[in-house]
Amino acid sequence: MGYYDDHMPQPDDQKPIQKGKKRSGLYGFVGAILGALIVVFSIPMLANSGVLPYEVTPKNVSSTDNSESVTSDADVEAVETLSLETTSEVIEAVDRVSDAVVGVVNMQQSAGLFGTEDNESEGTGSGVVYKVEGDYAFIVTNQHVIDGAIDIDVTLGDGSRVPAELVGEDQLTDLAVLTIDSEGIETVAEFGDSESLQSGEPAIAIGNPLTFEGTVTLGIISAVERSLPVDLTGNGQPDWNSEVLQTDAAINPGNSGGALLNIQGDVIGINSMKIAQSAVEGIGFAIPTAVAIPVIEDLEQYGEVQRPQMGIALRSLQEIPSFHWQDTLGLPEDVKGGVYVEAVEANTPAAEAGLVEGDVITALGDTDITDSHDLRSFLYKDVSIGDTITVTFYRDGEQQTVELTLDKQVF
Numbered sequence: 001m002g003y004y005d006d007h008m009p010q011p012d013d014q015k016p017i018q019k020g021k022k023r024s025g026l027y028g029f030v031g032a033i034l035g036a037l038i039v040v041f042s043i044p045m046l047a048n049s050g051v052l053p054y055e056v057t058p059k060n061v062s063s064t065d066n067s068e069s070v071t072s073d074a075d076v077e078a079v080e081t082l083s084l085e086t087t088s089e090v091i092e093a094v095d096r097v098s099d100a101v102v103g104v105v106n107m108q109q110s111a112g113l114f115g116t117e118d119n120e121s122e123g124t125g126s127g128v129v130y131k132v133e134g135d136y137a138f139i140v141t142n143q144h145v146i147d148g149a150i151d152i153d154v155t156l157g158d159g160s161r162v163p164a165e166l167v168g169e170d171q172l173t174d175l176a177v178l179t180i181d182s183e184g185i186e187t188v189a190e191f192g193d194s195e196s197l198q199s200g201e202p203a204i205a206i207g208n209p210l211t212f213e214g215t216v217t218l219g220i221i222s223a224v225e226r227s228l229p230v231d232l233t234g235n236g237q238p239d240w241n242s243e244v245l246q247t248d249a250a251i252n253p254g255n256s257g258g259a260l261l262n263i264q265g266d267v268i269g270i271n272s273m274k275i276a277q278s279a280v281e282g283i284g285f286a287i288p289t290a291v292a293i294p295v296i297e298d299l300e301q302y303g304e305v306q307r308p309q310m311g312i313a314l315r316s317l318q319e320i321p322s323f324h325w326q327d328t329l330g331l332p333e334d335v336k337g338g339v340y341v342e343a344v345e346a347n348t349p350a351a352e353a354g355l356v357e358g359d360v361i362t363a364l365g366d367t368d369i370t371d372s373h374d375l376r377s378f379l380y381k382d383v384s385i386g387d388t389i390t391v392t393f394y395r396d397g398e399q400q401t402v403e404l405t406l407d408k409q410v411f
Helices: 012-048 063-100 289-302 323-327 349-353 372-382
Strands: 101-111 117-133 136-141 151-155 161-170 175-181 202-207 215-230 240-247 259-261 267-274 284-288 306-309 312-316 339-344 360-364 388-395 398-405 407-410
Touching: 063 101, 063 117, 063 202, 063 215, 063 259, 101 136, 117 202, 117 267, 136 289, 151 175, 161 289, 175 289, 202 240, 202 267, 215 284, 240 267, 240 372, 267 289, 284 289, 306 372, 312 372, 339 349, 339 372, 349 398, 360 372
Parallel strands: none
Antiparallel strands: 101 117, 101 151, 117 136, 136 175, 151 161, 161 175, 202 215, 202 259, 215 240, 240 284, 259 267, 267 284, 306 407, 312 339, 339 360, 360 388, 388 398
């Protein structure tokens, strides 16, 4: 049997006191809850209003997140400032050179009305005014831009069109020099040092792609030493390797002969070739000034580039069916390459040395010659006009050598 306090009698003077204590405890508890709620909800409002000297960070967001946000804003501002500075440098570089970049129009003959022959525009490209001397302004462009031209016109920055004269051209490096009247020419481009370039440097291309005059594109130097095989004879075999700069600055038809600039506005290359495949983007090429300047100087002085010559017409041995190597030419089986002499020009070093049609050259000096590219590379890079070299060749299956003194040639 249990005992319960409610069933026990209590003095009358104690009952009200018990009731009061219960009510006071309840009121105190409710007041504490309300006070806590007020504090919880009011502190964030006061903090966000700037009344309190500190900030309240919401749950799941650390104080480091907030500081990172501030740092990120600073970084964005720094990037924007850097972008503005770079943009300003590009604009200054373009302003410095743009008027020196001109259009070049190749005029060729075509059949006109009533059987007459008219000159009409066959193609357009670009050029760079690099020097003014007396009454003449000198322009460098690509050889393929003016190839086969009857007349050549130059379009200036103000839209005027003037006739040009061809000073000289060089198919091997794809360069040509023109002159126009210097009257009205106020801007001349300056050549920079292409050998000091590094991959990743800014590159600016200026030209007239698709006849859009004065087009500017921006990119970087993608590579400073690219070697591209070039077929000059159209036989599908490389005759030469062009040393070029690679850039992702957009270069399109009409850009050929235009300027590739560094961020200082110096011409570091002459835009020349672009890989024209639908699957390839952002690969353009320019002839570096280290290659272009000596060629330009020769074209100005001689109207041609003077290089050592032997005086032969040649074919790579690989172009001849292999069964002729032993059966017709009598070559030993260990001969894997060489240059076949198709003809020998009279009064040339080859003729004076005794070379004849049908000889197969396999070495010049200590350098093995496996094809026509090897032979040209040796002549144009390793020796000079007037040098005497030893030519190793096979005639009727027998290996022979002769001494040959190089003379000058026009490629």
